[in-house]
Amino acid sequence: MELFSENIKLFTSIIGIYAIIWWSIEHFTSLFEFIINSIKPYIKCQCKRTLQSQYGQWAVVTGATSGIGKYYAIELAKKGMDVCLISRSEDNLISLAHDLGRFGVSTKIIVADFSQGELIYNNIELQLRDLDIGILVNNVGTHEDPDQFDKLSHESLWRMINVNVGAITFMSKIVIPKMKIKNKGLILNVSSGSQYQPTPLLALYGATKSYTRNLSLALNRELVNFNVKVHLIIPFYVKTNMTRYLNVPDKGSLFSPNAKVYIKSAIKTLGNCAHTSGYWCHSIQFTLFTTLPEFVRVFLTQNFHSKLRRQKQKLLKSQIKSRL
Numbered sequence: 001m002e003l004f005s006e007n008i009k010l011f012t013s014i015i016g017i018y019a020i021i022w023w024s025i026e027h028f029t030s031l032f033e034f035i036i037n038s039i040k041p042y043i044k045c046q047c048k049r050t051l052q053s054q055y056g057q058w059a060v061v062t063g064a065t066s067g068i069g070k071y072y073a074i075e076l077a078k079k080g081m082d083v084c085l086i087s088r089s090e091d092n093l094i095s096l097a098h099d100l101g102r103f104g105v106s107t108k109i110i111v112a113d114f115s116q117g118e119l120i121y122n123n124i125e126l127q128l129r130d131l132d133i134g135i136l137v138n139n140v141g142t143h144e145d146p147d148q149f150d151k152l153s154h155e156s157l158w159r160m161i162n163v164n165v166g167a168i169t170f171m172s173k174i175v176i177p178k179m180k181i182k183n184k185g186l187i188l189n190v191s192s193g194s195q196y197q198p199t200p201l202l203a204l205y206g207a208t209k210s211y212t213r214n215l216s217l218a219l220n221r222e223l224v225n226f227n228v229k230v231h232l233i234i235p236f237y238v239k240t241n242m243t244r245y246l247n248v249p250d251k252g253s254l255f256s257p258n259a260k261v262y263i264k265s266a267i268k269t270l271g272n273c274a275h276t277s278g279y280w281c282h283s284i285q286f287t288l289f290t291t292l293p294e295f296v297r298v299f300l301t302q303n304f305h306s307k308l309r310r311q312k313q314k315l316l317k318s319q320i321k322s323r324l
Contacts, residue, residue, distance in 0.1 A: 051079050059134065059136075061076070061139060068259050069137065071262075071264075074099075075263055080105060083108075090109070112124055114166065133178065135186045136187045138212075149203045152204070193282070196286075196290060235262060235266075235277065235278055235282060237255065255282075
């Protein structure tokens with residue numbers, strides 16, 4: 001009996017140690033990876049290969065004219081990559097392409113409204129046909145203001161599905177065959193911290209970002225033998241048009257940086273890991289947030305989105321009063 005008791009203690013100790021190790025890996029890997037990948041660019045002995053030699057001459061950026069997409073385009077141009085900009089606003093595309101000219105790179109613009117669904121992809125594929133695409137930044141995204149799922153119109157639901165799910169799916173489908181042939185390439189998919197748990201009042205948006213996560217991690221494994229990387233970047237709140245109801249100044253804040261600050265940080269991790277928060281403070285947020293049970297995260301998320309919803313309603317009421 002005493003021997004049996006000792007064996008039970010040993011077994012439970014092993015199970016406990018195993019659980020602690022994997023819990024630590026699950027919750028602290030993102031923070032450790034971000035620290036390591038932030039240090040890498042400053043190590044002098046690091047390989048000096050350019051992005052062009054690693055992946056290819058052209059970067060393609062969707063949702064390129066504002067926020068995260070715009071600053072990815074700028075940072076990639078600074079590094080000498082030619083940039084193809086895709087967005088629905090021709091005027092904004094022309095303006096950004098002109099601005100990128102100061103870095104001495106070539107640019108190409110494609111006007112496309114991803115909310116239109118499959119109709120746009122034949123033209124995009126045709127226009128990308130002759131480019132040596134090294135990097136695809138799947139950035140384009142949209143969400144509705146926080147509200148109950150059944151209150152959203154059919155048009156809003158299809159727009160979110162076409163933009164958040166359709167774009168990453170079909171843009172990846174366009175570039176992967178050529179990347180596999182030349183045995184190099186990088187696809188960067190912009191997700192969101194909402195991928196980690198259900199997001200009441202932004203239910204569909206959170207679900208589309210879970211799709212982004214699963215597709216990215218699966219493709220990264222699928223394409224490893226072809227030397228094609230799929231990099232998932234997972235920002236929490238960044239001050240952009242999509243987070244306009246946050247009470248954050250335009251210059252951003254510690255936990256909600258503006259897009260320029262965020263991308264200056266995130267670009268350092270480019271291609272160095274399968275997934276990252278991209279910003280040191282977001283990595284800390286991720287580490288702390290995901291240590292909570294899922295029901296607690298869902299509760300906190302719902303309360304936060306309820307607050308944003310009230311702010312939106314308050315703003316609308318004040319706008320109506322001002323017109324009277």
